[in-house]
Amino acid sequence: MLIKQLRLSGFKSFVEPSTLRIEPGLTGVVGPNGCGKSNLLEAIRWVMGENSPKSMRSGGMEDVIFAGTATRPPRDFAEVQLSAESDDGDELEVIRRIERGAGSAYRVNGKDVRAKDVALTFADAATGAHSPALVSQGKIAQVIAAKPQERRMMLEEAAGIAGLHVRRKDAESK
Numbered sequence: 001m002l003i004k005q006l007r008l009s010g011f012k013s014f015v016e017p018s019t020l021r022i023e024p025g026l027t028g029v030v031g032p033n034g035c036g037k038s039n040l041l042e043a044i045r046w047v048m049g050e051n052s053p054k055s056m057r058s059g060g061m062e063d064v065i066f067a068g069t070a071t072r073p074p075r076d077f078a079e080v081q082l083s084a085e086s087d088d089g090d091e092l093e094v095i096r097r098i099e100r101g102a103g104s105a106y107r108v109n110g111k112d113v114r115a116k117d118v119a120l121t122f123a124d125a126a127t128g129a130h131s132p133a134l135v136s137q138g139k140i141a142q143v144i145a146a147k148p149q150e151r152r153m154m155l156e157e158a159a160g161i162a163g164l165h166v167r168r169k170d171a172e173s174k
């Protein structure tokens with residue numbers, strides 16, 4: 001799957017609708033402290049169905065909605081739209097929207113769907129919210145600081161073979 005475009009509105013520090021095109025290959029995000037680099041990565045995870053407040057660096061789910069500043073009023077909703085192309089070449093457009101007091105709603109290719117359907121769309125670990133293709137801040141330092149055994153586990157997880165150890169242990173115990 002190839003992420004092609006991201007559109008954010010009212011999501012964290014992205015108050016006004018902002019559109020970002022993502023070109024094929026490796027994409028890096030650079031900018032001064034606090035400009036919203038991490039928020040961008042969180043937006044990708046969020047639209048894919050991420051619900052863990054820790055991953056979103058928030059207390060509650062509504063904390064992703066622009067909270068306002070000294071000069072700007074808060075927003076009452078946040079919306080992220082992700083346009084992607086599947087490996088088969090099909091266009092995929094996913095929208096997640098959260099309104100204060102009303103929870104999240106999802107649309108896939110223009111149809112209202114359940115959170116579960118979005119989770120299924122990104123069920124493959126290689127493309128979902130926990131994909132090793134999304135490298136967040138601190139992850140690089142974590143890899144460098146890890147003990148050799150831990151680092152091997154990270155690499156195996158990224159390569160998608162971590163599950164093999166579980167299956168080997170299972171087979172050996174029989």
Ligand code: ATP
Pocket residue numbers: 011012013031032033034035036037038039040063064065066067068137
């Ligand atoms: P660094 O280089 O320090 O890692 P960064 O570019 O990753 O910075 P982010 O952490 O993405 O920056 O953005 C932080 C900014 O987003 C802060 O200014 C914070 O106030 C703002 N922010 C986060 N959530 C909200 C929200 N709900 N409403 C308004 N602003 C928010």
Ligand code: MG
Pocket residue numbers: 037038039137
């Ligand atoms: Mg950051």
